[in-house]
Amino acid sequence: MTTAKLASLMARGTEFLGCETAILCGAMSWVSERHLVSAISNAGGFGVIACGAMTPELLDAEIAATKALTAKPFGVNLITMHPQLFDLIAVCARHDVSHVVLAGGLPPKGSIEAIKANGAKLICFAPALALAKKLVRSGVDALVVEGMEAGGHIGPVATSVLAQEILPEMAEQVPVFVAGGIGRGEAIAAYLEMGAAGVQLGTRFACASESIAHxxxxxxxxxxxxxxxxxxxxxxxxxxxxxxxxxxxxxxxxxxxxxxxxxxxxxxxxxxxxxxxxxxxxxxxxxxxxxxxxxxxxxxxxxxxxSVGMVTKEEPVADIIAELMVQAATALERRAA
Incomplete structure (x- = not known):
């Protein structure tokens, strides 16, 4: 019963991403590369390559290498201020990348059209409700609402506040994924019940066995x-x-x-x-x-x-995802009872 409830709450996210578990891996530069990305997708989640400052040639090689390690869908995260953004979009199109994530500010003119021209789905970060509405009006297919508890580049507002502000307004229009400070399944269950289509985690995956981090x-x-x-x-x-x-x-x-x-x-x-x-x-x-x-x-x-305090040992990606899902299902069961 519980896993059925969890699956139904995640259904919109899994359908949108084309995977079994609506858990995205945050794009962590140097960490979210072929090994971790393919491991997450193979374990039923959704891996995302962190393009960061890569050249088009490097991204081309990274996507090809990831495809050699998984037949499951994965995405590519591009930074809006990259001087060769349109060349990177073209590389994603050549490889038929199913989902592109744009990070680092408003998408520059023409970038949304360029990404969607090849049929890719576009995910953008929305650090405020007004921006979420603007992005959806401009054709973005899904949003990530990331709070200040996250690692790497952050906005000024906490995840719980953003989720309360944005989910009731936007969740019916497009799939919304919640990110920032999520380390356990109980939090995943809570955001799903609030209307999220899924979640994004980075820190929990940074030290997975498959992560190449030193x-x-x-x-x-x-x-x-x-x-x-x-x-x-x-x-x-x-x-x-x-x-x-x-x-x-x-x-x-x-x-x-x-x-x-x-x-x-x-x-x-x-x-x-x-x-x-x-x-x-x-x-x-x-x-x-x-x-x-x-x-x-x-x-x-x-x-x-x-959520770094919840990262206590090196373990395989599949175990991390399985544990999060059990915690989420158990939390839902307790609430139902």
Whole structure:
């Protein structure tokens, strides 16, 4: 009975994604690559490649390599400010990628049409109700509502508040997936009952056995508690830097110094705003690579959500998904009783 109830609540999400479990994996740069993405899709969830700063050639190779590891659907996450966005969209189209996720601000002119021209479904992030409505009007097929508890780039509002604000208004129009700080199935059940079509988790999957993250990176997650995952501070109001949530270390302090450096370049007129923001993006990409790939857990960036305290051991993706589903089904059963 319980699994039937859970399946019926997830039906809209699974139908939209084309998978068995309406759990998306958040696109984590350097972590959400072929191994983790294919493992999540093979386990019934929905893996998403993090394109990040990849060139079209690199993305082409990554999609092909992922296809070699899974026959199940998966998506590709593209950053709106990528200078070669339209070339990346063309790569996704060539590979018949079924779902494209656009992150990092409003989709630039023509990008929605370009993505949908090949029949791909488009998912966008909605950090506010007004933006959710605007995105749906412009043709977006589904939304991710991500709260500030998430790891990586974050908005200013908590997941529970966004869910209460956006689900009642938008859930009937398009599938809405809730993200940010979700670490257990009980929370998944609650958001499904509120009208969500499914959820997105990143932090819980970052240390899966199939994740290529360095053992030192994983160990830092196992040791951390929720309060260790802090948001970066913006030092110059003219430089609208999206805050990033990661584990407190020397790398976080380096970011403050980098912001000062870029703000000075702006003052001197040596860079424009777009270039300034790209420099900051590249800083994060490099710092994240040092932590994830090289294991530099002091100087690198340990992007993690506040659910990091619930990540206590390395385990296979299939076990993580199975555990979340049991917890969700049990919670629904308790409420029904």
């Amino acid at each position: 053992p030192a990176f994983k160990k830092a997650f196992f040791r951390a508690s929720a309060r260790d995952a802090i948001a970066s501070v913006q030092i110059d109001p003219r430089l609208p830097v999206i805050p990033v949530r990661s584990l407190k270390n020397a790398g976080m302090e380096n970011f403050t110094a980098k912001q000062r450096e870029v703000a000075n370049l702006l003052d001197q007129g040596a860079v424009d705003m777009m270039e300034a923001q790209l420099q900051i993006e590249h800083f994060w990409a490099g710092a994240l690579r040092r932590a994830v790939i090289d294991g530099d857990v002091e100087g690198g960036s340990l992007m993690a959500g506040q």
